[in-house]
Amino acid sequence: MTSSSASRKAKIQAAAPKGGIRSGGKSGKGGSQGGANRIVVATVVVVLVIAAVITAVVLGSQDKKAATTAGGSTLPKNVAAMGVGLVVNPGAPATVPTLDLYEDFQCPICARFEDIFGLQIVDMVKANQIKLVAHPLSFLDDNLRNDSSNRAANAAACASDADKFLQYHAATFQGQPAKEGAGYTDAQLKQFAVQAGLSSTALTTWDQCYTAKSHNQWVESVQTQSEKDGVNGTPTVKLNGKAIDLTGLTQASLAAQVKAATR
Numbered sequence: 001m002t003s004s005s006a007s008r009k010a011k012i013q014a015a016a017p018k019g020g021i022r023s024g025g026k027s028g029k030g031g032s033q034g035g036a037n038r039i040v041v042a043t044v045v046v047v048l049v050i051a052a053v054i055t056a057v058v059l060g061s062q063d064k065k066a067a068t069t070a071g072g073s074t075l076p077k078n079v080a081a082m083g084v085g086l087v088v089n090p091g092a093p094a095t096v097p098t099l100d101l102y103e104d105f106q107c108p109i110c111a112r113f114e115d116i117f118g119l120q121i122v123d124m125v126k127a128n129q130i131k132l133v134a135h136p137l138s139f140l141d142d143n144l145r146n147d148s149s150n151r152a153a154n155a156a157a158c159a160s161d162a163d164k165f166l167q168y169h170a171a172t173f174q175g176q177p178a179k180e181g182a183g184y185t186d187a188q189l190k191q192f193a194v195q196a197g198l199s200s201t202a203l204t205t206w207d208q209c210y211t212a213k214s215h216n217q218w219v220e221s222v223q224t225q226s227e228k229d230g231v232n233g234t235p236t237v238k239l240n241g242k243a244i245d246l247t248g249l250t251q252a253s254l255a256a257q258v259k260a261a262t263r
Contacts, residue, residue, distance in 0.1 A: 071217060072213060072215060073218070076158070076215050078160060079157075079160075082217065085100060085135040086133065086135075086136075086165060089125050089132055092132075095263045097130055097239055099131070099132050099133070099239055099258070100236075100241075101135065102135045102237070103235050104137045105149055105173070105184075106148055106149045107140060107234045107235065108180055109234070110173065110234050110235045111173045114170070115173075117251065117254060120255070122170075125166070134156075135226055136152070136219065137222065137231075138220070139223060144183070145181075148184045151186070151210075154216055155210050158206045158209035158210045158215065159193060159206060161209060162202050162206060167196035172189075172192050175192055175195075193207075193210075239257055
């Protein structure tokens with residue numbers, strides 16, 4: 001195994017909750033912050049430089065070729081209704097802030113955000129320091145003239161049914177094509193499911209869900225609702241409903257904002 005392959009596998013495995021996601025208990029007390037603090041301390045202040053390029057990933061007019069009624073209307077696990085995001089850790093206590101994450105799996109800046117902040121956010125989820133709500137978008141299909149964003153979002157939704165959303169999310173961004181617009185093949189999206197830890201019956205169930213596009217109407221509804229909510233670019237990160245300024249954001253400043261928003 002090459003060093004890059006080992007690193008990729010480690011990041012995907014790190015997205016898996018260890019010992020289960022705890023419910024109850026106020027964030028920031030005792031040893032619950034160990035993971036996030038470890039990342040902040042171990043990492044020299046890393047700045048996400050996106051000010052000059054964020055406008056290149058602005059949502060444009062949504063002339064979806066595929067009807068929003070295509071595919072199935074089944075909601076993924078931990079989704080309450082059409083248009084709303086997927087709650088990654090529904091057992092999070094009411095005292096912690098909600099972090100809404102809007103990303104398109106074809107967005108290169110989203111992949112950069114994941115590379116810098118992904119493990120920190122995973123640690124926050126594991127420690128129940130935040131309630132993470134994911135909104136997988138698909139607007140880049142129009143810009144790039146393919147359907148990879150939609151298919152990847154459907155694939156991630158199917159992985160959520162097996163409680164593997166974070167792992168699938170990590171694997172997909174790790175496997176994002178170097179050339180924007182190259183898109184994902186069905187075989188690649190299935191391989192990400194394997195990398196996320198799905199096997200045997202669970203992998204078969206995922207494959208059936210993905211092939212049937214069982215959650216497609218939800219995927220389309222999330223894109224539509226995000227536009228109505230004023231989300232005009234990716235990545236967009238909201239803390240308790242307020243957009244975080246990503247210009248100059250560091251792991252330390254993200255941790256500080258989460259702490260300040262905790263009741």
